[in-house]
Amino acid sequence: MRHLIDTTDISVAEVDQILETALDIIANRQKYSEVLKGKKLATLFYEPSTRTRLSFTSAMMELGGNVLGFSDAASSSVSKGETVADTVRVIGCFADIIAMRHSKEGAPLVASHYSEVPIINAGDGSHAHPTQTLTDLLTIRREKGRLNNLTIGFCGDLKFGRTVHSLIKALSRYEGINVVLIAPEELRLPSYIRREVCDKNNVPTREVTTMEEVMPELDILYMTRVQKERFLDEEEFERLKDSFILNPERLKAAKEDMIILHPLPRVNEITRDVDNDPRAAYFRQVENGKFVRMALIYNLLKWSSERSESKITPRLRGELVRNDWRCSNRQCISNMEDVDKLFHEAADGYRCAYCEAKVKNNK
Numbered sequence: 097m098r099h100l101i102d103t104t105d106i107s108v109a110e111v112d113q114i115l116e117t118a119l120d121i122i123a124n125r126q127k128y129s130e131v132l133k134g135k136k137l138a139t140l141f142y143e144p145s146t147r148t149r150l151s152f153t154s155a156m157m158e159l160g161g162n163v164l165g166f167s168d169a170a171s172s173s174v175s176k177g178e179t180v181a182d183t184v185r186v187i188g189c190f191a192d193i194i195a196m197r198h199s200k201e202g203a204p205l206v207a208s209h210y211s212e213v214p215i216i217n218a219g220d221g222s223h224a225h226p227t228q229t230l231t232d233l234l235t236i237r238r239e240k241g242r243l244n245n246l247t248i249g250f251c252g253d254l255k256f257g258r259t260v261h262s263l264i265k266a267l268s269r270y271e272g273i274n275v276v277l278i279a280p281e282e283l284r285l286p287s288y289i290r291r292e293v294c295d296k297n298n299v300p301t302r303e304v305t306t307m308e309e310v311m312p313e314l315d316i317l318y319m320t321r322v323q324k325e326r327f328l329d330e331e332e333f334e335r336l337k338d339s340f341i342l343n344p345e346r347l348k349a350a351k352e353d354m355i356i357l358h359p360l361p362r363v364n365e366i367t368r369d370v371d372n373d374p375r376a377a378y379f380r381q382v383e384n385g386k387f388v389r390m391a392l393i394y395n396l397l398k399w400s401s402e403r404s405e406s407k408i409t410p411r412l413r414g415e416l417v418r419n420d421w422r423c424s425n426r427q428c429i430s431n432m433e434d435v436d437k438l439f440h441e442a443a444d445g446y447r448c449a450y451c452e453a454k455v456k457n458n459k
């Protein structure tokens with residue numbers, strides 16, 4: 097069984113295969129219009145979404161399949177206390193593949209341990225958003241013609257921004273990537289991602305506090321929203337929410353062929369008058385999300401039916417250890433539901449397998 101829980105659950109070759117399929121779908125829409133006839137996608141969205149849920153829905157419909165699910169956990173038996181594990185075992189009786197978004201980090205990984213059908217992580221808390229990453233990669237490929245030799249600036253909320261975490265992981269597997277992190281002190285990229293991903297893969301990475309000092313060297317500016325829903329302190333959110341605002345004046349220093357990406361929704365961080373700049377690629381990026389999700393559903397179902405040992409999601413190949421340690425992250429699914437406590441060894445000790453938080457007081 098194949099699942100997509102984290103960006104690195106699929107190899108670079110498989111990412112390329114998904115992107116090639118997406119490009120073929122764009123060029124030959126009719127060819128794919130009935131390839132998943134009779135198949136059903138379940139969209140289990142425990143957290144709000146516009147783009148991800150509706151693009152999954154549209155993607156499955158354009159492949160000739162059907163869609164069921166919920167867009168609000170309150171309207172499902174989750175509101176009666178049903179666990180993620182039980183929910184996916186039930187939904188697997190009705191659907192061939194599941195896309196799940198959850199506010200608790202690691203919930204899709206828990207789902208993948210119990211599901212009889214492929215699970216796609218459609219965003220879990222501040223942790224990961226691998227299908228947004230595929231969307232971003234397809235957009236970069238179409239806009240820049242390559243996925244290597246690029247300088248990309250990530251700007252805004254790099255602490256809670258799950259799209260940033262996933263895209264950095266994905267890009268670190270390509271040659272010639274330079275990462276610039278533009279964030280206030282309070283919203284810096286979690287240090288373990290910098291250490292375990294950027295440093296480990298020899299990706300030159302630097303942190304700055306203003307857009308202006310790096311704008312002329314960027315090939316891609318990846319803007320992000322300050323994630324209000326993740327803050328425990330409202331005053332801190334109010335203080336940080338407008339840390340970076342991209343406007344036409346700031347763009348004057350940018351390369352003519354730089355592209356501006358944003359996973360959306362946008363709030364204040366890009367002014368409306370940037371939208372007509374040809375470098376603003378964020379609405380083209382949204383449409384790519386549908387094509388890449390079509391390609392993902394199509395390939396994931398194909399890979400899952402092949403039943404080859406080498407096709408098992410690599411992260412689940414037994415590198416995890418069980419222990420009674422408690423994850424320190426209050427937003428982790430392991431602190432909400434009765435799940436096996438699983439950890440993996442990292443350079444700085446053990447980390448929770450569900451959310452990657454460091455385990456305190458471990459040996």
Ligand code: CP
Nearest residue numbers: 145146147148359360
């Ligand atoms: N980019 C993204 O995940 O958007 P939604 O929250 O609207 O799905």
